[in-house]
Amino acid sequence: MQNSKNIAEVVSHFNCTANPESYKPYGSGHINDTFFVKSTSASGPDYLLQRINHRIFTNVEKLTENMQRVTSHLQAKVKQEGGDVLKEVMTLLPATDGKFFYQDSEGSYWRMFYFLGDTKSYDVVETPKQAYEGGKAFGRFQAMLADIPAGEMFEVIPNFHNIQKRLQHLQDAIAKDAFGRVASVAAELDIVNKYAASMQYFQQPENVAVLPIRVTHNDTKFNNVLLNSDDEAQCVIDLETVMDGYVAYDFGDAIRTIINTTTEDEADLSKIQLNMPLFEAYVKGYLKEASQFLMDAEVNSLMKGVLLLPYMQAVRFLTDHINGDTYFKIKFEGHNLQRARAQFQLVKMLDANAGAMQQIILNEMDSYKTAQY
Known part of the structure; x- marks a missing residue:
């Protein structure tokens, strides 16, 4: 639990005009603790102060190097296009020692950003325009980073999207059953086993051979796009997982949060339906920006990411859940199990409609190819 004394001590180590007495919790993230802090100046700027969960992000210095590399690259591209860097790119503030993070006396790591005012984000997408703008934002983000060579980014979380490793972690948790919860999740484990073999696409050698590694966001929940007051994309945020990956991972995670007609932790599974107009809108926005660099193999892999x-x-x-809720923040006992059930239901719905969704992707990509000739 933070208090104004803690916050004041942290803020004093950053080059800013933040008023530590003004802090308040901000956002709905599962991992880090984020606070909005007003400026002592009436004209701003205001700030976001974030405590980094270093149990998960164990190498804060390398993580920060990644963020600096990416934000500098994006800033250069935005300047070339005549855009507003301070509005279109997250900007890290340096600490008084010149680093872009600070470690306090209790061992916690902190960073600060300029707060992007007059923006909004959505946990649940409400309109096709929002979905379209989200697609444009993530497509543009990937396009602007497409010229960073693979292999130059630090792997912030090893095997983050490696399903074989994730399934092994699950098996390890089952074997330990430290909280005696395995017996109560037999139905969920049956679903895991039903789909496990079909989810190995990105580990199959023939696919690995043709899919390029690119710099990707790796956490493309829709609420990681800031929209302006007209619901137009302004900035992609939450850059700590930016590292090498496949574009289908970003595409799939975005669709996961856009197409669902309710929240990712919905308890009533009957409410989990597919909003296909939002899917089509996202595809249009995404390919408007990403069609310029995507290879055919990548386009063909996008639906695999949607399922995965x-x-x-x-x-x-x-x-x-089986491990005792040590990674994701929970609001009540059983929250992670409720989340898992909702996501499994979403997988079932997506699997049943995968053919039609793949055709939407291919048709939209064909329209951009035709326009180029």
Whole structure:
């Protein structure tokens, strides 16, 4: 639990005009603790102060190097396009020692950003325009980073999207059963086993051989896009998981949060339906920006990512439930199990509609190819 004395001590180590007395919790993230802090100046700027969960992000210095590399690259691209860097790219503030993070006396790591005012984010997408703008935002983000060579980014969380590793973690949790919860999740484990073999696409050698590794966001929940007052994309945020990956991972995670007609932890599974107009809108926005660099193999892999990411997220939630809820923040006992059930239901719905969704992707990509000739 933070208090104004803790916050004041941290803020004093950053080059800013933040008023530590003004802090308040901000956002709905599962991992880090984020606070909005007003400026002592009426004209701003205001700030976001974030305590990094270093149990999960164990190498804060390398993580920060990644963020600096990516934000600098994005800032250069935005300047070339005549955009507003301070509005379109998250900007880290340096600490008084020149680093872009600070470690306090209790061992916690902190960072600060300029707060992007007059923006909003959505946990649940409400309109096709929002979905379209989200697609544009993540497509543009990938396109602007496409010229960073693979292998230059630090792997912040090893095997983050490796489903084989995630399934092994689940098996380890089952074997330990430290909280005696395995017996109560037999139905969920049956679903895991039903889909496990079909989720190995990105580990199969023939696919690995043709899919390029690119710099990707790796946490493309829709609430990681800030929209302006007109619901137009302004900035992609939450950059700590930016590292090498496949574009289908980003595409799949975005669709996971956009297409669902309710929240990712919905208890009433009958409410989990597919909002296909939002899917089509996202595809249009995404390919408007990403069609310029995507290879055919990547386009063909996008639907594989759509199926994989909710399945993987369900496996992660289920693993954390069995392990006693040590990774994701929970609001009540059984929250991670509820999340897992909701994501498994989403997988079932997506699997039943995968053919039609793949055709939407291919048709939209064909329209961009035709326009180029």
